[in-house]
Amino acid sequence: MIDTLPLFHRIKGQPVIVLGTGDAAEAKRRLVERAGGQVFDDMQEGIDRCARLAFVAYEDRETAAADALRLRGAGLLVNVVDQPDLCDFTTPSILDRSPVLIAVGTGGVSAGLAKQLRLRLEALLPQGxxxxxxxxxxxxxxxxxxxxxxxxxxxxxxxxxxxxxxxxxxxxxxxxxxxxxxxxARLPDETLAEIVLTSPDPDDLTLRQARWLGGADGIAVEEGVPDAVLARARADAIRLRIARGQGFEAPEGVWVVVRNKS
Incomplete structure (x- = not known):
């Protein structure tokens, strides 16, 4: 279960409203300009230009909440800086290997944690x-x-x-x-693999098992397999429920059978 849906939003050449002054507002303006968006400081002008996103960077919470309500009523998605409960979306820490972008977010809970995770990943991912x-x-x-x-x-x-x-x-x-x-280029040799869980904790999957789950076209799942384990699979993988101990003959493609611990 995730609390937010990560998306990459194209704003190149598009109007984006950024309200407020100070460092926080300037940071949002730079972020919008970095992605090619056109910054509008006037709320009504931005609305008239059919902006779809808005950033509100006020120190006063009541003023921020009032402007966020007005913007939301005009059909915009709103980010209120440092007020995650007033946000329709939050901005992640971005690792840039364009066109590859990796966004690390915490749902507004801790920007510092997101930044440190991004810095660790920076050291792992090659410039190429x-x-x-x-x-x-x-x-x-x-x-x-x-x-x-x-x-x-x-x-x-x-x-x-x-x-x-x-x-x-x-x-x-x-x-x-x-x-x-x-x-x-060749197709994989294996067409059916079986995973027998040692615990309900997805972190106990071996690297090979995690790769099987992540790459399978379909998954046959015994009753009682935790959702946390299945979350490691592709979201678009076919899922079939099978009874405990039931045999399984894989259809075409790469399949994984996930069984509970005996």
């Missing part, structure tokens, strides 16, 4: 990650020709982008291997 993404984008037509079926394309990419794969995103040299990948 953006180049890899660009190369993959440029190769889409060729990959589509090689694997006309969308599910097959995803499986081939799962093999290449997995840990130790030809296009491992944590390897700074991966962007230079796109042509070799296209020449030898």
């Amino acid at each position: 990650l953006g180049a890899l993404a660009q190369a993959l984008g440029a190769a889409r037509a060729v990959l589509r020709g090689r694997f006309p079926d969308a599910a097959d394309r995803r499986r081939a990419l799962d093999v290449a982008l997995g840990q130790g794969g030809m296009l491992d995103p944590f390897d700074d040299a991966s962007a230079g291997r796109i042509e070799a990948f296209l020449a030898g």
Whole structure:
């Protein structure tokens, strides 16, 4: 269960309202401009220009709440700085490897924690990650020709982008291997795997089990398997419920059977 839905909102060339003065308001203006948005300091002018997002950076809570209510009534999504209970959305700490963006958020609970997590991730992710993404984008037509079926394309990419794969995103040299990948792209060997849980805690999954869950086209789940474990699977993976101990014959694709501890 998550409390907010993470989204990436395109605002390039679009009006965005930013109200307030001081450091907090200036930080929001820089954020909007960094993403190519047009900042409007006047609420009504921004509304008239059909703005969809607004930032309110007032020290006085009552004034902020009143303006947020007016903006929300005009159909805008509103962020009130340092007042998460007044927000329709919050802004994350951003790790930029354009076009790859990683957003670390805490729902407004602790910006400091989000920042420190982002700094740790900065040290892990290579600078060449953006180049890899660009190369993959440029190769889409060729990959589509090689694997006309969308599910097959995803499986081939799962093999290449997995840990130790030809296009491992944590390897700074991966962007230079796109042509070799296209020449030898293959589908995964395994089509059915079984996970027997040792505990209801998803952190007790092995790395291999976590990769199986994250990459499977479908999941056959015994009764009583915790939702916290299933949250590690792809959101669009097919899910089937099976009785405890029931056998399972996998349909086409890559499947995982998740069983409770015996």
